[in-house]
Amino acid sequence: MSNCDSCPTKENCNSKEECMIENNPNNHIKKVIAVMSGKGGVGKSTVTTLIAKSLRKKGYRVGILDADITGPSIPRLMNVSDQKALGGEFGVIPVQSPEGIDIMSLNLLVDDEERPVIWRGPIISGTVKQFWTDVFWGELDYLIIDMPPGTGDVALTVMQFIPIHGAIVVSTPHEMVSMIVAKSINMAKTMNIPILGIVENMSYITCPDCNKKIKLFEDQDLENYLHRMDVELLGELPMCPSLANASHYDDLNDPVVKGTMDTIIHTLSIK
Numbered sequence: 124m125s126n127c128d129s130c131p132t133k134e135n136c137n138s139k140e141e142c143m144i145e146n147n148p149n150n151h152i153k154k155v156i157a158v159m160s161g162k163g164g165v166g167k168s169t170v171t172t173l174i175a176k177s178l179r180k181k182g183y184r185v186g187i188l189d190a191d192i193t194g195p196s197i198p199r200l201m202n203v204s205d206q207k208a209l210g211g212e213f214g215v216i217p218v219q220s221p222e223g224i225d226i227m228s229l230n231l232l233v234d235d236e237e238r239p240v241i242w243r244g245p246i247i248s249g250t251v252k253q254f255w256t257d258v259f260w261g262e263l264d265y266l267i268i269d270m271p272p273g274t275g276d277v278a279l280t281v282m283q284f285i286p287i288h289g290a291i292v293v294s295t296p297h298e299m300v301s302m303i304v305a306k307s308i309n310m311a312k313t314m315n316i317p318i319l320g321i322v323e324n325m326s327y328i329t330c331p332d333c334n335k336k337i338k339l340f341e342d343q344d345l346e347n348y349l350h351r352m353d354v355e356l357l358g359e360l361p362m363c364p365s366l367a368n369a370s371h372y373d374d375l376n377d378p379v380v381k382g383t384m385d386t387i388i389h390t391l392s393i394k
């Protein structure tokens with residue numbers, strides 16, 4: 124797939140070379156998957172982490188590109204925040220998690236993870252591009268991109284410059300049928316990036332006494348919405364303390380999480 128395939132203005136474009144960025148020639152990545160959300164705080168990084176760990180558990184070679192430059196939570200979620208990425212012969216070498224997942228995030232390059240990134244959009248976009256061109260990812264089956272929330276400049280850069288195979292949208296129930304989620308879905312569609320489906324995170328809580336599922340927000344019109352947006356619901360994840368602490372979440376055998384992850388992995392393998 125070339126960068127032009129996902130460009131909304133490709134029909135009238137006279138300067139195709141300008142948009143092209145070459146990937147590092149030492150990188151051979153089979154599928155790039157973007158995990159997106161309409162807003163921050165809905166669990167996009169948590170779901171990115173769960174997908175990466177689940178794929179790795181099945182034996183795939185997996186990387187995570189943390190494109191959420193101003194809110195990079197992947198190093199903490201993946202238990203590598205005490206490590207630094209270093210330069211190598213073929214580019215910057217990602218940090219490897221205990222499970223063997225390659226990770227690149229701005230927080231793995233800076234001295235103080237609590238210092239905010241006070242950069243203008245073009246600098247942030249340039250950094251994300253470098254995570255693609257200047258990082259030695261090597262051979263990967265899947266590179267999962269933790270996208271910046273929303274439909275802004277950096278999200279546009281990622282979609283325009285990185286050949287994305289498909290996108291997974293993460294939402295919470297009260298946002299589920301909203302115009303904000305629709306904006307994300309429509310942005311990906313405009314960029315010719317297939318939507319692989321939606322994950323509803325913090326979908327319900329489970330009563331500790333009787334195990335009953337309690338939905339705080341009813342998914343009104345969800346069926347209609349999914350039909351209208353032409354997207355599939357890949358699964359629901361509960362709001363629970365173990366997922367709030369996904370960095371220590373090794374029990375991917377939890378039937379609910381495993382069910383959703385198996386659906387996602389199956390979808391990734393066939394699309």
Ligand code: ADP
Pocket residue numbers: 160162163164165166167168169170196324325360361362363364366367368369
């Ligand atoms: P985003 O990447 O969309 O900003 P995060 O994955 O960083 O969101 O999650 C935001 C916060 O919500 C984090 O503190 C995370 O631990 C918590 N969280 C995410 N998913 C769940 C869940 N299913 N249950 C409980 N807490 C969750």
